[in-house]
Amino acid sequence: MIYATVMVSLALDQPNEARLQVAGELAERFEASIVGVAAAQFAPPLYFADRAEAQGLIDQEQASIRKRLADLEALRAATRARGGHAQWRSAMDFPTRFVLAQLRCADIVVSGEHSPAFSDAFSLASPKDLVMQAGRPLLIVPDGVHWLDLRxxxxxxxxxxxxxxxxxxxxxxxxxxxxxxxxxxxxxxxxxxxxxxxxxxxxxxxxxxxxxxxxxxxxxxxxxxxxxxxxxxxxxxxxxxxxxxxxxxxxxxxxxxxxxxxxxxxxxxxxxxx
CATH class of the missing domain: 3.40.50.620 (HUPs)
Structure with a gap:
């Protein structure tokens, strides 16, 4: 058994370097493909506004999410030299739901650790939610880890x-x-x-x-x-x-x-x- 496809779940407004490094190491070790995934959903505000103002706010926030997802794709490009074929998948969606829908194409998914101080279902695929539903092994990489130490x-x-x-x-x-x-x-x-x-x-x-x-x-x-x-x-x-x-x-x-x-x-x- 080998890992032929390594999926890495990236998060908006969170450190992603450690999980990208480890995903790249796995891809290099097993000559595997890498699939980078990320998603975020607009979180409606907790206050009311008139129709025109509300629509303007929605458009502005959605444009911001699209730009931040594009920034993540640029970050993910750093893994291309580490493995074989690389893909990028992103969407305006709830992150956990989107990542779970993509896992059919992967052997293992790499994620960051769960932060007790930050839990936002609109912008973060929680590793606890992923592992309970993925049907694939989940490798959790803390932000302070710089390489996959298997000694x-x-x-x-x-x-x-x-x-x-x-x-x-x-x-x-x-x-x-x-x-x-x-x-x-x-x-x-x-x-x-x-x-x-x-x-x-x-x-x-x-x-x-x-x-x-x-x-x-x-x-x-x-x-x-x-x-x-x-x-x-x-x-x-x-x-x-x-x-x-x-x-x-x-x-x-x-x-x-x-x-x-x-x-x-x-x-x-x-x-x-x-």
């Missing part, structure tokens, strides 16, 4: 279809890589069973000629997110691979969760699949 990869294992899909989706990136597989037991007596599961995953990776080491994680006072962060720091992971698990919006706002953490942490790239 050490951490697989955050959970015995679910989402985790199995994520590891399979990540296989092209796992050649000649130091791989750590960890499962955080959900119960204090679950360490032995967790070790058996991650040992199975390690054996599967060895049959695919990937390097690995397996550990069950620990269960103590630290929560799963803190434990995962500590292990990633300890092994120097440049990439975390994990399944994406959705909860109700209310529960997510109150309790967060590992998927929420992975979509918002800013230290390393994350590959999520669902």
């Amino acid at each position: 050490s990869v951490l697989i955050a294992w959970k015995d679910t279809p989402e985790a199995r899909r994520a590891v399979a989706d990540a296989l092209p990136m796992l050649k000649a890589t130091d791989i750590t597989i960890v499962e955080i037991p959900e119960h204090s007596d679950g360490g032995q069973a967790a070790m058996a599961r991650v040992t199975d995953v390690a054996a599967w990776l060895r049959r695919h000629r990937r390097c690995d080491r397996a550990l069950p994680g620990s269960r103590g006072e630290r929560n799963s997110r803190a434990q995962l962060k500590k292990i990633a720091d300890d092994v120097g992971a440049g990439l975390i691979v994990a399944g994406a698990y959705g909860h109700s919006r209310f529960r997510e706002l109150i309790f967060g969760g590992v998927t929420q953490y992975l979509a918002t942490q800013s230290a390393r790239c994350v590959l999520l699949s669902r």
